């Protein structure tokens with residue numbers, strides 16, 4: 001991998017909240033005395049109804065795992081994201097809504113308007129009998145009502161669980177039942193990329209498998225026809241007009257759950273991750289401000305969907321807690337064409353932009369002509385999250401979008417962590433393409449020897465990534481299954497939170513995520529992360545995307561099986577296979593030479609765009625009977641094609 005280093009530019013260092021010396025000083029303070037560090041931050045960043053007297057009370061011991069922060073503090077999350085801003089920024093735009101169709105005008109929703117909409121939505125929920133602690137499923141497109149619904153729950157102390165609007169009725173029903181939701185909030189239909197998903201009829205189908213008591217609140221967004229079940233279905237917008245425009249906030253304990261969110265399902269059955277009110281919000285606020293070097297007045301755009309944790313923390317809670325203007329985009333990067341992201345940045349003068357490697361690779365494959373002609377000069381910071389970013393994609397982002405001048409923050413974190421864990425800070429951290437760099441404040445990553453679980457103290461090393469102590473944004477439990485929480489995260493390596501990912505640490509103490517531990521392959525006794533081979537393949541000019549897995553090999557133990565998607569217009573051929581093999585040999589070494597290469601018109605991905613390597617592994621192993629949970633797969637037909645064309649079947 002490339003080890004080129006990009007120090008932050010002088011003008012960025014000058015204006016940034018944090019420079020390198022401050023980072024080092026604050027980091028040291030945050031880990032040596034977390035009570036003082038987080039106590040100060042919590043008082044500074046949040047409004048408390050009752051101040052906390054205790055900061056941290058956490059235990060990672062198997063059988064006794066318990067995570068509490070600010071446990072006797074009382075606050076309300078919606079108050080912190082809306083009400084407290086009204087006196088100073090009531091007329092400032094809180095949310096810019098950019099619809100799927102670029103011809104439909106954007107909306108600018110001020111903090112005053114947000115306050116009224118959220119209060120009305122909260123009163124609708126109260127009228128439906130939703131009480132403190134009740135679960136509310138939100139199955140909505142990326143429209144302002146999704147934000148209103150989340151904040152309305154926070155306002156009255158209900159627990160929301162957002163289900164991505166691309167999920168099927170089955171996946172929706174599983175989640176409604178798992179958390180025993182009282183209410184589902186959905187919309188008639190959802191426009192996305194010029195197509196419409198029938199959300200209401202999906203919900204009808206899902207509710208056939210749920211208790212009759214579940215109420216269905218419908219946002220009439222497009223006005224498309226839907227079936228209507230009297231006494232169960234409620235027209236939310238009409239109801240919002242009838243209820244009072246004000247709704248007092250409910251005082252909540254810092255440890256009361258704010259939401260449940262199911263993980264992407266890349267590795268198996270999704271887990272109902274529970275996040276807290278106080279610690280989570282604090283962590284959302286500090287990471288949004290410092291990782292993106294957000295300044296008052298900036299326009300912040302996180303291009304994720306609110307169905308993922310990234311959308312929770314960096315579209316809604318982080319930016320709004322900080323009084324920011326946050327952009328909500330209903331569409332997709334490739335509609336009407338592959339220039340949409342750049343159009344939106346130009347149109348709304350976006351200052352910070354946050355997306356995923358899967359989107360960057362797709363736009364890279366489409367070519368740079370789509371970037372040309374759009375004024376991207378408002379941009380100050382670029383971010384990425386979701387998967388290891390291949391240096392090739394990093395460089396493309398840097399050259400074409402950042403014009404070689406902007407800091408790129410490659411943020412490693414998880415649904416479980418609530419916010420960024422390992423990430424550069426724009427004015428402080430020299431970046432290296434493909435490395436998430438250094439820990440955020442209060443985060444103590446360690447590299448463990450995979451079999452013994454011993455912590456490795458040498459700086460330059462490789463192993464599994466674990467975290468030594470708690471941070472405020474940490475998940476508190478798996479909903480309804482604390483034992484699964486302990487077993488999943490605390491049982492493999494005693495005393496640590498185990499993230500499931502592998503990493504290497506270089507001589508500068510930089511972390512390089514090598515992918516999931518399950519994705520490490522062992523070729524003739526050499527352990528390697530599949531991400532490394534994938535990055536080498538993607539660095540070839542004809543390759544758009546690649547996924548690499550191991551498969552049983554008589555001689556080597558494991559062989560290297562590569563699924564390769566070519567750039568638009570490139571023809572697959574045996575010569576090209578040879579060329580790619582040689583290419584990887586020279587890029588990494590003969591040990592990494594691909595044994596089998598299969599052309600893949602598409603790769604199996606989760607709905608959040610992550611490659612599902614566990615399915616590719618099964619195909620490579622010729623074991624199609626046991627593909628496992630495929631409910632979060634975006635396009636199941638991709639799998640059939642790959643099985644059909646498997647090498648050496």
Ligand code: ATP
Nearest residue numbers: 263264265266267386387388411412413414415513
């Ligand atoms: P499940 O836990 O259900 O298998 P998931 O792990 O895909 O699903 P998420 O919480 O959405 O669920 O994803 C977190 C994972 O994404 C991390 O553990 C890591 O593997 C990967 N990831 C996220 N950001 C980065 C990054 N910047 N670099 C490398 N990997 C990343």
Ligand code: MG
Nearest residue numbers: 263267414500
């Ligand atoms: Mg995970």
